[in-house]
Amino acid sequence: MATESEVFTLPARRGRAVRLGKGDAIQIINTHGSQVVDTWVFNAEDLTEF
Numbered sequence: 001m002a003t004e005s006e007v008f009t010l011p012a013r014r015g016r017a018v019r020l021g022k023g024d025a026i027q028i029i030n031t032h033g034s035q036v037v038d039t040w041v042f043n044a045e046d047l048t049e050f
Contacts, residue, residue: 019044 010016018026030037043049 008016008018012032020026028037028039040050
């Protein structure tokens, strides 16, 4: 799981998976332009639920 102090920077057209526990949160910041950032969330117990 990611800790509060971890920061990930991703180049365009790349992805990153982060496992979160109940009550955890992430912050996504688009630092270049105003394009939409695609975000998917899956249930680790049932990957058909997203």
